Every structure is written in structure tokens, then in C-alpha cells.
Amino acid sequence: MPLIRKDAASSAPAREHADLLRSDDADERWRAARSLATSPAGAAALGAALAGEQDPRVREAIFTSLARLGAVDSVLPHLRSDDANLRTGALDALRAMTDAVRPHLRSLLADPDPDVRLLSCELTRALPAREANSLMIEVIDREAHANVCASAVDVLAELGEATAIASLERCATRFAGQGFLPFAIQVAIERIKAQQEATDG
Amino acid sequence: MTKRVLIIDDANLVRMYYRDALQRAGYETAEAMNGLEALEYLLAQPADLLIVDVNMPTMDGLTFLRALRRQALPLAATPALVTSTEAAQVDINAARAAGANFYLVKPIAQDLFLRYVALLCGGAPQGASR
Amino acid sequence: MDEATSVNEEEFRRLCDFLYRRTGMIFTETKRYYVERRVQERMQATGATSFASYFARLRSNVRGEIEQFVNAFTINETYFYREDHQLQCLTRDLLAERTAAKQTGDRLRIWSVPCSTGEEPYSIAMWLLDNWPQVDRYDIEIVGSDIDTRVLDAARTGIYGKRALMRLSPEQIAKYFQQLDEERWQILDDLRGSVGFAPVNLIEPAETLTQGRFDVIFCRNVLIYFDDTSRRVAAENLYEALAPGGFICLGHTESMSRISPLFEVRRFEDAIVYQRPLKRRA
Numbered sequence: 271m272p273l274i275r276k277d278a279a280s281s282a283p284a285r286e287h288a289d290l291l292r293s294d295d296a297d298e299r300w301r302a303a304r305s306l307a308t309s310p311a312g313a314a315a316l317g318a319a320l321a322g323e324q325d326p327r328v329r330e331a332i333f334t335s336l337a338r339l340g341a342v343d344s345v346l347p348h349l350r351s352d353d354a355n356l357r358t359g360a361l362d363a364l365r366a367m368t369d370a371v372r373p374h375l376r377s378l379l380a381d382p383d384p385d386v387r388l389l390s391c392e393l394t395r396a397l398p399a400r401e402a403n404s405l406m407i408e409v410i411d412r413e414a415h416a417n418v419c420a421s422a423v424d425v426l427a428e429l430g431e432a433t434a435i436a437s438l439e440r441c442a443t444r445f446a447g448q449g450f451l452p453f454a455i456q457v458a459i460e461r462i463k464a465q466q467e468a469t470d471g
Numbered sequence: 472m473t474k475r476v477l478i479i480d481d482a483n484l485v486r487m488y489y490r491d492a493l494q495r496a497g498y499e500t501a502e503a504m505n506g507l508e509a510l511e512y513l514l515a516q517p518a519d520l521l522i523v524d525v526n527m528p529t530m531d532g533l534t535f536l537r538a539l540r541r542q543a544l545p546l547a548a549t550p551a552l553v554t555s556t557e558a559a560q561v562d563i564n565a566a567r568a569a570g571a572n573f574y575l576v577k578p579i580a581q582d583l584f585l586r587y588v589a590l591l592c593g594g595a596p597q598g599a600s601r
Numbered sequence: 602m603d604e605a606t607s608v609n610e611e612e613f614r615r616l617c618d619f620l621y622r623r624t625g626m627i628f629t630e631t632k633r634y635y636v637e638r639r640v641q642e643r644m645q646a647t648g649a650t651s652f653a654s655y656f657a658r659l660r661s662n663v664r665g666e667i668e669q670f671v672n673a674f675t676i677n678e679t680y681f682y683r684e685d686h687q688l689q690c691l692t693r694d695l696l697a698e699r700t701a702a703k704q705t706g707d708r709l710r711i712w713s714v715p716c717s718t719g720e721e722p723y724s725i726a727m728w729l730l731d732n733w734p735q736v737d738r739y740d741i742e743i744v745g746s747d748i749d750t751r752v753l754d755a756a757r758t759g760i761y762g763k764r765a766l767m768r769l770s771p772e773q774i775a776k777y778f779q780q781l782d783e784e785r786w787q788i789l790d791d792l793r794g795s796v797g798f799a800p801v802n803l804i805e806p807a808e809t810l811t812q813g814r815f816d817v818i819f820c821r822n823v824l825i826y827f828d829d830t831s832r833r834v835a836a837e838n839l840y841e842a843l844a845p846g847g848f849i850c851l852g853h854t855e856s857m858s859r860i861s862p863l864f865e866v867r868r869f870e871d872a873i874v875y876q877r878p879l880k881r882r883a
Contacts, residue, residue, distance in 0.1 A: 338830055
């Protein structure tokens with residue numbers, strides 16, 4: 271057995287950096303945020319520091335470190351923030367950790383908060399097309415909120431497959447009165463069909 | 472002079488929807504996918520109106536507006552129509568505080584959209600099809 | 602361009618959108634022809650018969666097609682005085698700002714990363730000698746870095762073929778090179794001595810930190826190969842490697858706007874560059 275166990279050795283500096291996240295000096299907080307990218311023990315402290323962090327540069331560094339750690343649980347709560355900067359920062363970080371986000375996607379897409387559902391559609395873009403396609407079909411089949419559907423349709427327009435067409439058509443009928451959705455759905459269907467022809471031919 | 476509208480939105484189909492409406496109404500359009508790209512664009516070419524989404528990667532719409540309003544004139548005074556999926560009063564207030572001239576909640580019908588565009592651009596556009 | 606290989610407006614927009622999301626490469630309508638040419642090259646290479654079938658291949662990254670596509674924009678482009686509008690910007694605008702608060706004899710540091718086989722850092726040195734009257738007033742340090750130690754060895758040796766020299770005048774070649782034989786020229790010892798080389802991995806903070814702070818960084822055509830997380834880490838490393846107020850120049854298809862909000866965009870007559878803000882805003 272090694273003389274010093276690895277986790278014990280790495281958690282002491284992590285605690286020190288976690289304290290520095292509350293420093294009055296933004297440069298110190300920036301350095302602390304970056305240093306914690308390699309210690310899983312720091313994820314909780316990084317997540318907690320986000321809410322109070324006013325310096326956008328330090329926020330950015332915290333999100334990058336959380337993305338490197340794949341610390342989904344520390345980032346997710348901020349997807350619900352009223353602060354647009356924090357909310358979109360969280361989304362960017364989640365976008366950068368596809369593998370860690372993957373197990374959470376289905377429940378995010380069924381979240382009671384439509385804003386969370388809407389933003390989560392974006393996260394499927396990084397998945398293999400087939401997987402994203404079926405998740406987005408599920409969304410437009412059951413979703414009552416026009417803007418969430420719009421977000422799913424935007425993803426389908428990029429990587430949708432022929433299996434999505436029937437659901438897209440039903441969605442267009444449901445929201446026939448809303449100018450944007452029928453428009454977007456028509457474009458998405460055209461793109462999927464063109465893509466299909468190209469791959470078949 | 473044809474009025475130029477810069478559409479700032481990360482959603483491809485939303486940009487297309489606005490572009491479609493604006494071009495048919497005789498406006499010139501340009502597009503950016505987030506706030507930083509918009510700032511970069513505006514340093515090269517002015518616009519008569521900005522259509523600004525809120526939730527965008529790398530730089531959200533409100534951070535963009537605050538940065539825009541800190542630029543030198545006349546750039547800083549470019550009118551901005553914020554279009555967002557966020558419908559709560561707190562979001563509308565935040566957009567106003569950041570420098571939005573008007574706030575519309577998505578989804579937005581093209582005719583209503585064009586009415587506000589014309590209003591913020593100062594009258595109906597030249598070369599409008601009707 | 603025939604019907605099958607042409608790219609219509611809608612397709613061009615979709616392609617741009619895709620490239621922007623995946624690689625951070627950014628193309629406007631004015632670059633359309635240039636992009637179409639690269640698409641045609643790749644269609645030919647992959648045997649695609651229509652844009653749509655090529656795009657399907659690109660999207661699902663069949664046999665690393667995304668990297669192949671990016672390569673079509675960047676490889677075979679390492680020659681002296683490449684993208685000289687940025688060098689023009691360096692001597693016309695950037696250095697004036699960077700030296701405004703410096704005294705005679707102060708150090709001025711420029712970093713070329715990645716520098717590959719050295720064409721870029723040597724070009725910077727030659728350009729400054731030829732185009733910047735204040736060149737002798739400051740202690741100029743030019744550093745070239747790359748992750749690949751083999752290219753750094755080649756850079757230190759400084760031997761180049763005709764292709765690399767194509768943008769230089771016979772006078773410049775005579776002034777800065779020694780001809781070894783029909784096909785090879787070597788950078789003169791004096792000039793070689795003026796550029797330092799050090800291996801660096803841009804996404805390793807420990808490695809970039811040891812390089813100290815620079816006044817200007819040239820970082821062209823590397824961020825487009827990184828994934829989202831690596832791009833963010835690299836941007837933060839570059840930020841730390843800049844003195845406050847320092848500038849960073851990216852490649853012609855790149856924009857910091859897709860990568861990081863840490864920098865401020867500055868537009869000069871010859872180029873768009875990104876700046877580490879002098880003071881932080883609360």
C-alpha cells in the first residue's frame with residue numbers, strides 16, 4: 271500500500287482551493303476555480319460558488335472546471351436560474367459534457383418546468399443522430415408547450431430521420447394557429463426528406 | 472435607404488422565420504448566432520435594428536445588450552427588439568434593465584413581428600412589397 | 602460548377618450552421634465560393650455525388666470526415682508571410698498599443714502557437730525587422746511552441762523548400778536565408794537565434810503557465826480541431842498567457858465568439874483581433 275493514499279493527498283489542496291473560491295480577490299477565485307478542475311472533491315464547492323459569483327470571468331472558469339469534471343449535479347440547478355447569464359452558462363457547460371449528461375436527459379426533457387425542457391432539447395444535438403431523433407420524437411408527441419416543440423423541431427431539422435416525419439406532421443396540426451411552428455416543421459420535413467433521398471440514392 | 476436588421480438567435484429555424492418575413496417586407500438582413508458574434512459583426516457594419524434572443528451560447532442576449540450599450544455612439548444606441556421564450560415579468564424587467572427597447576414573447580406571428588420592427592426602425596421600410 | 606456539386610443558399614446556411622456548432626469555424630456569405638471549393642474537393646475525395654449525400658457523411662463523421670474537411674481549409678498553408686494582413690495589423694496598430702506604456706529596452710513578447718515547422722515565428726521576426734522602425738528600441742522575444750517535438754526540431758533547424766518561400770521577394774530570401782542547394786534554404790543563424798522554441802500542449806494549464814505572459818499571441822487553426830471542453834480550457838490558458846491589454850490573432854476561419862466570452866473583440870484596419878481586457882468590469 272502506498273504511504274500516502276491518493277484521495278487523502280488530493281483532498282487537502284482541494285479544501286484549500288475551495289476556501290479560495292470565497293476570496294475577495296477575483297484573480298484568486300479564478301485560479302482556485304481552475305485548479306479544482308482536477309479534483310472531483312471540488313465539484314460541490316464549485317457548484318455552490320456559482321450562485322454568489324458576480325465576476326463573469328470567474329463564472330466562466332467555474333463552468334469550465336465543472337465541465338471537465340463532468341459534474342452534472344453541480345451544474346443542473348443553474349439551468350433554472352432567473353439570471354440569463356448563469357442559465358446559458360450552465361447550458362454551455364452541459365453541452366460540453368455529453369457523456370455525463372446523457373443519463374439525465376430523459377428526465378430533463380420531462381421536467382415540470384417548460385424552460386428546462388426547452389433548454390434540454392439543445393443538449394441532444396451532441397448525441398448520435400438516431401438517439402437524438404427518438405428523444406425529440408417523444409418530445410413533440412407529448413409536449414403541450416409551443417416553444418419546447420420549436421426547440422425540438424430545430425434539433426430535428428439538423429439531425430432528424432424519416433421516422434420523425436409523422437410526428438412532425440401531427441405537431442404542425444396541433445399548433446396550426448401558431449405561425450412559427452408550422453413554418454419550422456415544414457422546413458424540418460423538407461430537410462429530412464432531402465437528406466433521406468441523398469442517403470438512399 | 473433600405474433598413475438593415477441584424478437577427479441574433481442561435482436557432483437556425485427562428486432566424487429563417489424572421490429572415491423570411493423581413494426580406495419579403497423589403498428589409499436587408501444579417502444574422503449572428505450569439506451576442507459575441509453580433510458585437511463582432513456590428514463593429515464592421517452598423518444595423519438599424521437588432522432582433523435579440525435571450526438564451527444563446529457563449530454570450531446571452533442580455534449580457535450582449537449591456538455590452539452594446541457600453542460601446543461608443545452611434546452603435547450603443549441601436550434599437551433592440553428582444554424576442555424570448557421567457558415570459559415572466561422578472562425576465563421582461565431584466566431585459567429592460569439591460570437595454571431592450573421592446574420585448575416580445577415567442578412564438579411570434581410574422582405580421583405582429585413586422586409591425587414592431589417597422590415601429591422600432593422608424594416608419595415603414597422603403598421598397599416594402601405592400 | 603455543375604448541378605450535382607453545386608451548393609444552394611439553403612444548403613450553404615445549413616453547412617455553416619453545422620460547422621459553427623461542431624468546429625467553431627465561421628463563414629459568411631462572402632466566403633461562399635471559398636467554402637464551395639473545399640466542399641467540391643471533399644466530395645471528389647469521398648465519391649459523393651450530391652451535396653446532400655456529402656453532408657450526410659460529414660454530419661455522421663464517417664471515417665473522420667469532419668477532421669478531413671477542416672484539414673482542407675488549413676493544410677498545405679504553412680508558408681512564410683501567410684495571412685500577412687495580421688502582420689500588417691501587428692506593426693500598424695497592435696504594437697503601438699502594447700508599447701505605449703513601455704520604456705526603451707523593455708521586453709516585448711510574441712508567441713506563435715502552434716508554430717509547426719517555424720514559418721510563422723520566423724515570419725514575425727522578419728516582418729518586424731523589415732516593417733517596424735522601433736524594432737531596436739525594445740527587447741523583443743519571439744517564442745514558437747507546438748505539441749509535436751519533431752516539428753520543433755525542424756523549426757530549430759530552419760530548412761525550407763521553395764513552396765514555403767513563395768510569398769517572399771528574392772531580396773528577402775537573400776537577406777534572411779542561406780541557399781543550401783537547388784531546393785533548400787536555411788534561415789540564417791542570427792535570425793534562428795532570435796526565435797526560441799518550446800514544446801507546449803495548449804490544453805495543459807501547467808504547460809502554458811510556464812511560458813509567462815505575452816503581448817501578442819498568434820494562435821491560428823488549432824482551436825477548430827478541439828472539442829468544446831478543450832476549446833474552453835485552451836481559451837482560458839491563452840487568456841492567462843496574455844498580459845492585460847494583450848492581443849490574440851486567430852486563423853481566418855476562426856472566431857473567439859464561438860469559443861469564449863473572456864476576450865473583447867477589436868477591429869483594426871487590417872484584421873479583427875481579440876484582446877484581454879485591461880481592467881475587469883464588475
